[in-house]
Amino acid sequence: MFERFCGLVAAFVLFGTIGAVEAQTISVPAQPTFAKDVAPILQKSCQNCHRPGNIAPMSLLRYQDVRPWARAIKQQTTLRNMPPWYISRTVGIQRFKNDPSLSDDEIALISRWVDNGAPMGDERDMPPPRKFDDNDRWHIGDPDVVVKLKQEVLVKAKAPDYWADLDLEDLGLKTDRYIQAIEVKPIKGVKAVHHAVAQSRFEDEQGNLQQGLLEEYAVGKFGDIYASDTGRLIKAGTQAYVNVHLHANGEDTPVQIALGIKYYPEGFVPKHIENVQHVGDNEDLDIPPNTKNVRADGYSVLLQPARITAFQPHLHNRGQAQCLELIYPPQVSGGRAPKETVSCVDRYHFNWHIVYLYSEDEQPIVPAGTVLHVTSWFDNTAGNKYNPDPTNPIAFGQRSIDDMSFSWLSWYNLSDDEYKQMLAERQDKSKRLSASR
Ligand code: HEC
Incomplete structure (x- = not known):
């Protein structure tokens, strides 16, 4: 059985690699332009972070925003530093649900565009502007419960890094429930939040304190939605807190963090527990x-x-x-x-x-x-x-x-x-x- 299993995994890894190669058949135009060829890639893969008020240092929305960064864009995409995705492309599993990385052809296209002087092209080829998924939107759908920090935290313009466990409002859990989806994120002061790890605290029948990981926020991560027959158990009376790592960013920044949870219906027990x-x-x-x-x-x-x-x-x-x-x-x-x-x-x-x-x-x-x-x-x-x-x-x-x-x-x-x-x-x-x- 084990040998069979290993052979199977090898077959899947191999298949994954072949699949990835087959997917890259879009040809690279000889004279790519911003309007026609580059803007759609930036919309799909970059602008979610690279836009005003978001986590990236510069906006990549309009040609005039992008043009001064052309060389840096070529460099960061060629090195596969951007978009952030650092899993090895040669070892192990190659297929993921959340892989945002560019194809080799997309990278080649950007490179060629930059080498040709990063031309705008015809304005009429521009795709309509992308509509954004906002930070204040819940990526897991509508949560059944949302709790925030009991108190906002002010991160001073200049301050040493700060680690703390901060209490969230009462989850109000009267019965044991199974979590179907969960998301934690800063809703204020995104730039000052390095980490926010939502944890649970619960006293069992013996009076022992049980603590566990609920969900981690990190830049670029938006919650977890479990498979349809899978959930995570959270016991009645559980309270939540966040372990945060905050860092100064040159201006006084108030930080607020929210945890959203979607439950399975009351009484429902999913087949698998994550x-x-x-x-x-x-x-x-x-x-x-x-x-x-x-x-x-x-x-x-x-x-x-x-x-x-x-x-x-x-x-x-x-x-x-x-x-x-x-x-x-x-x-x-x-x-x-x-x-x-x-x-x-x-x-x-x-x-x-x-x-x-x-x-x-x-x-x-x-x-x-x-x-x-x-x-x-x-x-x-x-x-x-x-x-x-x-x-x-x-x-x-x-x-x-x-x-x-x-x-x-x-x-x-x-x-x-x-x-x-x-x-x-x-x-x-x-x-x-x-x-x-
Ligand atoms: C998940 C968010 C995110 C996505 C998606 C993303 N970036 Fe970035 N980018 C950042 C952040 C944040 C930085 C600042 C440096 C760092 O933290 O790595 C950055 C830095 C950069 C830099 C270097 C800027 C400098 O100061 O030299 C370039 C160039 C860049 N990104 C281009 C891109 C391009 C092109 C894409 C899409 C193909 C992209 N990024 C996708 C968040 C993102």
């Missing part, structure tokens, strides 16, 4: 000054068969790269544990906390006993642009100038039967797909 947890933590970090490629490993075990839905590396300023490897239990293939690397973020950018949501067809379906092996690398040299001081040795800690090493992993457990059935379905699909090629 977990979102730290895995592969390593708190024994020892990162010498002026050194890069410093490695740390951590391990966790999945006790039941599971379907893994998302991966998000968590590192701080010195973060350089992270990979997630799955090591399968050895009981089948003569004691030899097969293993595979499912995801690597090969150019970790501290500024960006991106959740990589696996496409349904590539979500790893793994047996009980699978070991999650998280490997991180750190760059404590001046070559790392997020490094505030390469002369310091770095250890584990909460401040962003300390470091951390773990992945946020999202998965749901399966019964043995579901596990077998899901594998069989995937194998069928894989067969059909290879037959149809």
Whole structure:
């Protein structure tokens, strides 16, 4: 069974790669213009952040805004720094639900346009302006409940970074409920909010305090909507708070944060319960000054068969790269544990906390006993642009100038039967797909 499973994964990864190549058949025009060719790409992939009042430093709405940035745009798109999406394009799973990255042809088109002098072209070719998804819109649909910080926080123009747990208003939960979708975000002072992690606090029957992760906000991330038969349990009486990391941005900035939750109907129990947890933590970090490629490993075990839905590396300023490897239990293939690397973020950018949501067809379906092996690398040299001081040795800690090493992993457990059935379905699909090629 395990060998079969591994073969299957290989087939899917391969298929993903072939699919990506096939998708890139749009040809690059010889004389691309802003109006006809470039503006649609910027609308689709850039303007959501690059517009007045949003998180990016400059607007890319109009030709006159964009023209002075042409060289930088060529550079940042060619390096694949923009739009932010740093998963390896050569290792592991290649299909995601939320991949905003440009195709090779789109990048080539932008490059050619810049090399030709970044011409405007014919005004009449301009697409109608894009309508925006605003920050104050809920991306998860209409929440059933919205709670805000009990008190706004003022981030002074100049102030040291600030970490705190801030209470949210009462969730008012009278019964246990299952969460269908959840979103947390700043609704005021976006530019001052580095992180906002909504957590839950709940006293169990024994009077023990139980705390958990509800949802993380990071620039560019807008909530989680679970699959139709999947939810997360939240117990009656649970309260929520946010762990924030705020930083000064040169002007006094009031910050307000909101958490929105959509529940399944009362009494409804979804088939699968989604977990979102730290895995592969390593708190024994020892990162010498002026050194890069410093490695740390951590391990966790999945006790039941599971379907893994998302991966998000968590590192701080010195973060350089992270990979997630799955090591399968050895009981089948003569004691030899097969293993595979499912995801690597090969150019970790501290500024960006991106959740990589696996496409349904590539979500790893793994047996009980699978070991999650998280490997991180750190760059404590001046070559790392997020490094505030390469002369310091770095250890584990909460401040962003300390470091951390773990992945946020999202998965749901399966019964043995579901596990077998899901594998069989995937194998069928894989067969059909290879037959149809
Ligand atoms: C998710 C939000 C987001 C998206 C989408 C995005 N950007 Fe950015 N961009 C930023 C932010 C924020 C910065 C500031 C630097 C940083 O934090 O990385 C930036 C920086 C840049 C810079 C460097 C500016 C400088 O000061 O040198 C360029 C050029 C750029 N973006 C172009 C683009 C282009 C072109 C696209 C689309 C293909 C794009 N960006 C998509 C948020 C975004």
